[in-house]
Amino acid sequence: MKISIAQFGLGPIGLETLRLAATKPWARIIGAIDIDPAKAGRDVGEVVGSTDGPWGVRVYADAATILGQEPDVVMHTTSSYLANVMDQLLLCIEAGSSVVSTCEELAYPFRKHPELSRKLDEAARKEGVAVAGVGVNPGFVMDKLLLTLSAVSQRVDSARAVRIVDASKRRLPLQKKIGAGMTVEEFRAQVEAGVIKHHGLPESIAMVADGLGIALDDISETIEPKIATSKVTTQFLTVEAGQVAGVHQIARGTRSGEEKIYMELQMYVGAPESSDTLSLSGVPDISLTVPGGTHGDVATASVAVNSIPAILDAPTGLRTARDLPLHFLAPNAQP
């Protein structure tokens, strides 16, 4: 019995999750939802650029047609903001579908959006489905992997995660999104306008704090420009020395002013090397490094698709990567 899957949102991440899901023998793609008139009405295989030709299922501008077929799971990839996607998520839930979403604020929404969290949890329980925000960051590298490492801890006093991403080889929208090539003034204006921001550090901090049993009374975040010290040329653009090369975000979880959890993201063109470094202070002190780092887009699609059996197997309600078992799912495995 194959798992029927609908895709909600056909941006770069949605295309990637859909392409990957289609390679799994246990998956049956029943269609996609996207309001872009350039996509709606077309064959899904054609939109994702499949070399296998058309898939015989369509992209719809409205959600009702596909959700009326009651997909087992919806892969949801439309926005970073939970408030913006509540209606979409509730539509899926009310159709009786479980949801894995790359909405960053959904990865661990309890602190920033307690009311929306409660509403989603109640709706999902009522309909007998499970919903989770999943992805690589938030959802894996800085939180799930750190919590997994903590299995070897007798005591944990504080935690750190530092992720450095060389954006030079990433897609143009991402290079623009991090402000590469802007002046510092332009960058600050875009931060002010809410345009430049990686979402998810406070969510990762909240998940780690709850997982490790570290009580926090504040989570704060800063977004600064990373300035190019020499000229950087990528496939898509050139950044002069003194211009902005990308973002440098730091989030801190504190109790009584004392820093307990520190998370830092440097995402810029010209970074010498990508890497993810996690560390726990306590008994023992232990750290872990992913040299080269985890590629955001590839890994996000992986985690989303690999989460499908876990979400179908999970207790109903609002779940998170904290409690979902996350592993690679072999192509021939029947979830």
Next chain:
Amino acid sequence: MKISIAQFGLGPIGLETLRLAATKPWARIIGAIDIDPAKAGRDVGEVVGSTDGPWGVRVYADAATILGQEPDVVMHTTSSYLANVMDQLLLCIEAGSSVVSTCEELAYPFRKHPELSRKLDEAARKEGVAVAGVGVNPGFVMDKLLLTLSAVSQRVDSARAVRIVDASKRRLPLQKKIGAGMTVEEFRAQVEAGVIKHHGLPESIAMVADGLGIALDDISETIEPKIATSKVTTQFLTVEAGQVAGVHQIARGTRSGEEKIYMELQMYVGAPESSDTLSLSGVPDISLTVPGGTHGDVATASVAVNSIPAILDAPTGLRTARDLPLHFLAPNAQP
């Protein structure tokens, strides 16, 4: 409501799991089982060297007295061989207790001991309890952590795990167990006699193979001496150049002669630096390093105690680290 815990076996690992469990506010230690006449009859706190004075519970030479009190969980740390501990495990199960055991062969016993696995699984289901072999290696570093990393994989073709342990700072029994200070002939005789061997590489390979959906038709293992190239002096002993410094074990999982999973353990005195390195080849290629490595004894106790809520929450039967969620358990967390 505290979790009642009995300790089965008071060797170095058992003492460490017991000391750690006693620091958890949710744990109530009800006693320990050990056949050593130097321990039986004494107060458990005294035997573990507690600075808090006596704990008011005893060590018994026989299992019946403690198991008669129906502990929620037994922490079992007596032997590496599943066949040797079957009777002990079945006693615990029949008493209605769930079990976390550091028996290496129990970490993933299905391939080497299919009959014993079936017997344990049936007994545990019948009694409504869960049983798992847990620890750092096997059970975490080379298998669970590798499977967790695979969450970011779109495809996995092969896997490697290399663990290098500088045994210089480890306890004397461990330095002796790996043959430090022996001649090559003595080492080989001890390997032949089954005395020198780290248990668990084939178990880790089997867990990873099943988790990643990699079919294997053979798992093989070699045990070679690591020869000291210069004189090494530890707190306990001296190894001359040309003598054995420790073990070098390699295990391979193959299909049609092609190597799919490779695991290597170097555990010797004088290793330049301890480290654990895991890697997955596929899409993407990704690796992870724990600089300094995970300390075997400290981490094994951590994993065993941190597994207690997971084993109580798990479906009944024989479970493994593959499906148990493993995280640090905060002292103030109510599992």
